[in-house]
Amino acid sequence: MVEQQQAAHLDSIFHALADPTRRDMLQSLSHQERTVTELAAPFRMSLAAASKHVKVLEHAGLIRRTVQGRTHICRLAPELLAEAHEWIRFYEQFWNERLDALERELAQPETTKPKRRKR
Numbered sequence: 001m002v003e004q005q006q007a008a009h010l011d012s013i014f015h016a017l018a019d020p021t022r023r024d025m026l027q028s029l030s031h032q033e034r035t036v037t038e039l040a041a042p043f044r045m046s047l048a049a050a051s052k053h054v055k056v057l058e059h060a061g062l063i064r065r066t067v068q069g070r071t072h073i074c075r076l077a078p079e080l081l082a083e084a085h086e087w088i089r090f091y092e093q094f095w096n097e098r099l100d101a102l103e104r105e106l107a108q109p110e111t112t113k114p115k116r117r118k119r
Contacts, residue, residue: 063077
């Protein structure tokens with residue numbers, strides 16, 4: 001059950017990160033907190049569309065939003081990015097080990113192979 005919850009959580013994180021607009025919003029929030037209006041400004045989109053992106057990021061736990069009157073202020077919540085980073089790091093290590101083994105294999109002197117005869 002816990003594993004399913006973790007998988008669902010990772011799914012929501014990677015879903016949120018799959019969109020370039022949301023990645024840009026996260027990068028913007030890494031510098032300072034911003035309102036939804038400020039997050040929408042660099043993009044050709046309505047405030048409603050920007051709000052949908054913010055909700056996806058919020059659902060994934062990547063940002064926190066507070067409401068002050070009619071203003072919604074967003075701030076980065078980087079803690080959950082660590083979970084995605086751990087998942088990626090496993091595969092990074094996996095591929096580094098495989099590539100190191102390939103490099104060692106390629107560095108060995110080539111054995112003499114019998115030449116094929118032309119027919």
